Structure formats: C-alpha cells, structure tokens
Amino acid sequence: MNKAFISTDQAPAAIGTYSQAVKVGTAVYLSGQIGLVPATMEVVSEGFSEQAHQVFKNICAVCEEAGGSIQDMVKLNIFLTDLSNFAIVNEIMSQYLKQPYPARAAVEVSALPKGVQIEIDGIMELPSTN
Numbered sequence: 001m002n003k004a005f006i007s008t009d010q011a012p013a014a015i016g017t018y019s020q021a022v023k024v025g026t027a028v029y030l031s032g033q034i035g036l037v038p039a040t041m042e043v044v045s046e047g048f049s050e051q052a053h054q055v056f057k058n059i060c061a062v063c064e065e066a067g068g069s070i071q072d073m074v075k076l077n078i079f080l081t082d083l084s085n086f087a088i089v090n091e092i093m094s095q096y097l098k099q100p101y102p103a104r105a106a107v108e109v110s111a112l113p114k115g116v117q118i119e120i121d122g123i124m125e126l127p128s129t130n
Contacts, residue, residue: 010061012036015113021062026128028066032079032121033058034113048085048117049092055120056096068126073102076122083108085117 006021007014011033014020021030035044035051036058044054060070078089086106093101102122112119 006062006066008061008065010038010065011058012038012041021066023066026126028068028124028126030059030062030122030124032119034116034119036114043114043116049088051116052089052092052118055118056092059120060096063124066124068124070096071098072124072126073122074125076102076104076120078104078106079109079112079119080106081109081112081117089118
C-alpha cells in the first residue's frame with residue numbers, strides 16, 4: 001500500500017501525533033479540523049458561526065493540497081459541543097458544498113480540543129486519473 005501524507009501551511013499544523021490527511025490510492029482521509037487560524041494557531045473566535053466557517057476553510061485547504069476540492073468529499077463527521085447548533089452547521093455547510101452532498105454524521109460531544117465548539121473530519125475521493 002502506498003500512502004502519501006498531506007500537509008499544507010494553509011491549514012493549521014497538526015497539534016498532536018497525526019497528519020492533516022493521508023492519501024491511499026484515490027481516497028484521502030482528513031483528520032479533524034477545528035476553528036484554528038493557520039497563521040496564528042489561535043481559535044478564530046468564541047462565536048460558533050466563525051468557528052464553523054474557519055473549519056470549512058481549513059478543510060478546503062487540505063482538500064486542495066491533496067489534489068481535490070471540498071466537492072470531492074464523500075463523508076463528513078461533525079462533532080458539536082451543542083447539538084442545538086446543527087441548523088447553523090447546515091446553513092454554513094450549504095455555502096461550501098453543492099448538491100449532491102456527502103454522507104454525514106453529526107454527534108454531540110462533551111468537549112473538543114482547545115475548547116472549540118465544532119470539529120469536522122472526513123473522507124475525500126479524488127477523481128480517477130485513468
């Protein structure tokens with residue numbers, strides 16, 4: 001199996017023992033992104049909407065570095081510290097993704113790194129080069 005490790009300075013650097021993404025064949029497995037600003041490694045804001053937008057910007061950057069776009073995402077896992085923010089996530093997600101949307105799960109968790117309110121990871125399938 002041939003693995004390629006994806007890294008870009010346009011998304012936050014890994015803050016632990018993981019890669020931003022790993023590509024195996026045409027599948028790209030994206031690690032969780034939180035609302036960190038890449039240049040400062042600080043949380044963008046305490047506001048939920050601002051954090052969610054930053055998460056999607058970070059995902060876009062990793063997707064592009066891997067050779068695709070956010071439209072190539074096939075699965076998203078959304079982790080929220082307050083599930084009542086789910087409608088806001090839907091509205092913001094619609095600004096970054098067009099139909100058909102990827103498969104998705106959303107779960108409420110008790111806490112996330114750096115005290116953020118949202119984290120998203122997922123899987124991207126790159127278009128075949130054959």
